[in-house]
Amino acid sequence: MMDWISGFLVIAGTLLILVAIIGLLRLPDLLTRAHALTKAMTLGISLLLVAFGLHHATAAAGFKALLTIFFLFLTIPVAGHLVGLVAYKQNLPRWKQQPPAELPTKEEK
Amino acid sequence: MYNILLSICIGCLALGSLGALYRAIIGPTLLDRILALDGISIAVIAIVALLSMITGSVYFIELVIVFSLIAFVSTVSFIYISRHFIESDELAVSAGKEQETKKISKSS
Numbered sequence: 001m002m003d004w005i006s007g008f009l010v011i012a013g014t015l016l017i018l019v020a021i022i023g024l025l026r027l028p029d030l031l032t033r034a035h036a037l038t039k040a041m042t043l044g045i046s047l048l049l050v051a052f053g054l055h056h057a058t059a060a061a062g063f064k065a066l067l068t069i070f071f072l073f074l075t076i077p078v079a080g081h082l083v084g085l086v087a088y089k090q091n092l093p094r095w096k097q098q099p100p101a102e103l104p105t106k107e108e109k
Numbered sequence: 110m111y112n113i114l115l116s117i118c119i120g121c122l123a124l125g126s127l128g129a130l131y132r133a134i135i136g137p138t139l140l141d142r143i144l145a146l147d148g149i150s151i152a153v154i155a156i157v158a159l160l161s162m163i164t165g166s167v168y169f170i171e172l173v174i175v176f177s178l179i180a181f182v183s184t185v186s187f188i189y190i191s192r193h194f195i196e197s198d199e200l201a202v203s204a205g206k207e208q209e210t211k212k213i214s215k216s217s
Contacts, residue, residue: 003182009113009119010159014118017155021125024132024148028176030140030191037144041151048155052170055162068177075181079147082188083140089192 002054004052010053029095030087038080045072115163119156126152143187150180 023036046069053065126149133145154176161169 003111006162007111010115010118010162011126012153014121015174017152018121018125021128021148021152024145025128030138030144033141034144037148041148045151045155045158048158049173052158052162056165056167061167061170065176068170068174071174072177075177076147076151079181079184080144083144086188086192087140090140092140 002057006051006054009054010048013047013051015042016040016047020044030092031084032095034080034083034087038076042073042076045069045076112163115159119159119163122152122156122159126156139191140188143184143191146187147180147184150176150183154180 017040020037024033027033027036049065049069049072051055053062056062069101129145129148129152133142133149136142136145154173156174157169157173161167161173
């Protein structure tokens with residue numbers, strides 16, 4: 001029974017990571033690429049690590065898998081947000097849309 | 110049966126990391142390459158987790174933790190370097206020129 005659950009989670013995580021890579025390859029713009037990669041990849045890797053904890057079925061493996069999921073949930077969105085912020089600051093070209101108004105700087109606050 | 114499923118998933122993730130490597134090679138700006146390297150490192154983390162499930166050894170999870178730390182630190186340091194040591198003209202190499210030509214064509 002546990003093998004069925006972890007196998008389903010492995011298939012779902014692999015498909016989500018593949019969707020993230022396809023989005024990285026196909027989308028037209030840096031910000032959309034960061035959007036696809038960050039969200040789908042975070043969910044995919046966390047499903048794979050949950051399957052890891054269910055497959056080994058010991059307390060140490062499950063705790064370390066949960067710790068890794070927490071760490072990845074902290075770090076991957078921060079990296080994606082940094083890429084988006086630098087792309088905004090450099091005013092890179094976008095797909096079909098002009099950039100909105102300026103970000104408020106520190107002096108204006 | 111279960112090991113065959115895990116092997117097929119490892120093959121799919123290897124193909125995915127090759128696709129991210131393609132984006133890292135052809136990416137029009139430097140930020141695309143940084144993003145693609147982030148994707149490659151997370152695909153490698155997933156491959157290590159699946160390999161641990163095949164071999165039945167729990168101790169690969171430390172490798173997963175260390176590799177995710179290396180991926181995060183390398184992404185942040187690449188972005189720091191690109192913001193502080195590289196001119197903004199070099200960052201938007203080919204894409205910026207396209208935008209300038211669009212602006213010129215719009216104004217004319």
